[in-house]
Amino acid sequence: MKHTDEILTGKEQRAIFIRLLGYAKVHFKKLLLAFFIMLLAAGAELLQPILIARFIDDYLTPQAFPTDVLGMLVSFYIGLLVLAVICQYVQSILFQKIALRIVQALRVDVFKNVQKLGLSFFDRMPGGGLVSRITNDTESIKELYVSVLAVFVQNGMFMIGTFVAMFYLNATLALYCLIFLPLLLVVIRLYRSISSRFYEHVSAKVSEINAKMSESVQGMAIIQVFRQEKRMRKEFGRTNDEHYQAGMKAMKADALLLRPIVDILSLIAISIVLIYFGFQSFIGPVELGVLYAFINYLDRFFEPVNQIMQRLSIFQQAIVSAGRVFRLMDQREYAPTKTGTETPTIEKGTIEFNNVTFSYDGSTQVLTNISFKAEKGQTVALVGHTGSGKSSIINLLLRFYPLTKGTITIDGKPLQAFSEEEFRSKVGLVLQDSFLYSGTVASNVTLGRDGYERGEIEAACAFVGADTFIQNLEHGYDAKVTERGATFSSGEKQLLSFARTMLADPAILVLDEATASVDTETEESIQQALEKMQQNRTTIAIAHRLSTIKHADQILVLHQGEIVERGNHEQLLKRQGLYHKMYLLQARENVTA
Numbered sequence: 263m264k265h266t267d268e269i270l271t272g273k274e275q276r277a278i279f280i281r282l283l284g285y286a287k288v289h290f291k292k293l294l295l296a297f298f299i300m301l302l303a304a305g306a307e308l309l310q311p312i313l314i315a316r317f318i319d320d321y322l323t324p325q326a327f328p329t330d331v332l333g334m335l336v337s338f339y340i341g342l343l344v345l346a347v348i349c350q351y352v353q354s355i356l357f358q359k360i361a362l363r364i365v366q367a368l369r370v371d372v373f374k375n376v377q378k379l380g381l382s383f384f385d386r387m388p389g390g391g392l393v394s395r396i397t398n399d400t401e402s403i404k405e406l407y408v409s410v411l412a413v414f415v416q417n418g419m420f421m422i423g424t425f426v427a428m429f430y431l432n433a434t435l436a437l438y439c440l441i442f443l444p445l446l447l448v449v450i451r452l453y454r455s456i457s458s459r460f461y462e463h464v465s466a467k468v469s470e471i472n473a474k475m476s477e478s479v480q481g482m483a484i485i486q487v488f489r490q491e492k493r494m495r496k497e498f499g500r501t502n503d504e505h506y507q508a509g510m511k512a513m514k515a516d517a518l519l520l521r522p523i524v525d526i527l528s529l530i531a532i533s534i535v536l537i538y539f540g541f542q543s544f545i546g547p548v549e550l551g552v553l554y555a556f557i558n559y560l561d562r563f564f565e566p567v568n569q570i571m572q573r574l575s576i577f578q579q580a581i582v583s584a585g586r587v588f589r590l591m592d593q594r595e596y597a598p599t600k601t602g603t604e605t606p607t608i609e610k611g612t613i614e615f616n617n618v619t620f621s622y623d624g625s626t627q628v629l630t631n632i633s634f635k636a637e638k639g640q641t642v643a644l645v646g647h648t649g650s651g652k653s654s655i656i657n658l659l660l661r662f663y664p665l666t667k668g669t670i671t672i673d674g675k676p677l678q679a680f681s682e683e684e685f686r687s688k689v690g691l692v693l694q695d696s697f698l699y700s701g702t703v704a705s706n707v708t709l710g711r712d713g714y715e716r717g718e719i720e721a722a723c724a725f726v727g728a729d730t731f732i733q734n735l736e737h738g739y740d741a742k743v744t745e746r747g748a749t750f751s752s753g754e755k756q757l758l759s760f761a762r763t764m765l766a767d768p769a770i771l772v773l774d775e776a777t778a779s780v781d782t783e784t785e786e787s788i789q790q791a792l793e794k795m796q797q798n799r800t801t802i803a804i805a806h807r808l809s810t811i812k813h814a815d816q817i818l819v820l821h822q823g824e825i826v827e828r829g830n831h832e833q834l835l836k837r838q839g840l841y842h843k844m845y846l847l848q849a850r851e852n853v854t855a
Contacts, residue, residue, distance in 0.1 A: 278584045285364045296356035300416045303349035306342040308423045313339050315555035361407030369400050380597035381662045390473030395590050399583035406580035410573045417566030424563045460512035467505035528564035598664045606675040608688040610638040611769035611800040618668035628654045629823045641801040643811035646820035652804045690768035694775040696759035698747030704739040707761050722765040726791040728757035773803040808845050
């Protein structure tokens with residue numbers, strides 16, 4: 263993945279722009295209609311100075327005022343004004359609708375790809391940065407369609423029409439004015455080359471701000487407990503200052519290369535026209551209407567140029583943002599999926615690891631030759647110090663990371679042979695930190711899975727003992743759950759997590775330190791629920807408290823990525839090895855407590 267501050271080359275910017283236009287293909291007919299209406303508006307505006315010129319030269323100067331002709335002229339002029347206003351309103355609405363639909367499709371595509379990415383990607387990418395790309399960056403892209411493309415096309419057509427009208431009035435003078443086009447193109451090219459790196463840096467700093475905010479909000483309790491508010495404010499202020507500095511550089515480029523240069527060119531052009539007509543006055547009479555029309559057209563020519571130049575900054579921001587969005591959309595670091603043509607199903611849920619070796623970064627091994635088997639109805643517990651490889655075994659079993667060496671089978675079939683639907687529906691996971699979503703108690707149990715009746719939800723909750731506290735809630739299963747379930751205790755959240763898992767009736771149960779964050783009293787009720795959940799299922803459990811796995815059929819003791827001991831609780835105590843030391847240490851801590 264490219265670094266967020268990498269400068270886009272001209273070729274890359276063109277490729278991004280073409281790709282953005284590809285999203286407009288499905289709206290081709292609406293765009294065609296919008297452009298046609300835009301053309302009508304431009305034509306209506308361009309005809310207005312010609313009518314005024316005709317009035318000045320044909321009627322005002324010779325002081326001839328035929329009522330019927332002037333009435334028609336005025337009516338036509340007012341009609342053009344009304345037509346221009348109506349067309350501008352309609353084309354603006356059309357472009358807004360198309361832009362919103364395009365950005366909607368873009369956001370869905372990005373989010374769809376993000377959901378398929380593996381955990382290895384999320385290990386490196388801050389959550390705030392992802393949110394920034396899916397929200398802020400796509401919002402910048404919306405401005406491309408709303409404020410930039412429409413203006414570019416409209417004013418481009420207007421500029422062409424202006425030159426056509428100028429050639430109609432005076433071809434010689436129009437040729438003199440054409441010299442300004444290459445000068446404007448040089449300014450545009452210079453601005454794009456300078457501003458692209460500034461806006462890339464601005465977007466990167468916005469991502470950093472979002473990431474810092476996300477981390478701070480999620481870890482607010484720790485920040486306040488350890489009185490880190492001052493340090494966090496300082497770091498946040500530093501990031502904001504860097505964003506400010508990057509923004510100031512971009513604005514300075516805008517201030518220098520946009521309107522001031524165009525205004526200078528406009529003054530030079532008007533001076534050329536006045537000088538030309540000044541010399542013409544020595545030769546013969548000057549048509550005041552043509553002079554007025556030329557001055558008017560020059561103003562109408564450079565005003566669209568000003569609008570285009572001012573929107574170049576929006577265009578540049580949109581291209582930079584689109585580049586960041588497309589880099590995320592093009593990520594192919596997907597989670598492992600099904601391979602092969604077989605479509606096996608999980609029946610018993612027998613798990614077998616055979617000489618599994620694994621590394622996250624390709625160089626440092628976190629697992630070495632891991633082999634074990636868990637039959638249906640058995641519980642295999644994984645214990646060991648922090649960094650011993652327990653979570654890595656779970657991550658591989660849950661197919662979060664690709665297996666590099668060795669084999670993992672379920673019911674004798676390779677792990678990668680199972681479809682995503684089959685695998686996820688037959689494997690249940692309970693984490694140490696139970697995550698609850700905003701919604702109701704019932705919706706947190708179902709997690710949006712269709713096909714479950716209220717009776718099934720209540721039965722799952724009753725099975726794990728969660729029904730007791732749910733019935734005490736004011737609205738029961740329809741009680742509102744705040745973000746992350748802040749109003750529930752750790753034990754209550756864990757019981758809801760158990761019910762969520764049991765609702766699917768999985769053949770395999772994975773417990774990742776499911777009782778580590780609850781108190782001893784709550785642990786007893788949680789443990790009872792766990793014992794019921796493990797019946798007639800294959801269970802793999804990471805255990806922090808060794809007292810919770812005394813009845814496990816097999817305990818695997820891990821150290822530095824290897825299985826150094828295995829057996830049941832009594833066998834490992836008799837061996838007086840690492841497990842025995844860990845057990846005595848915990849027993850001593852409990853007595854001291």
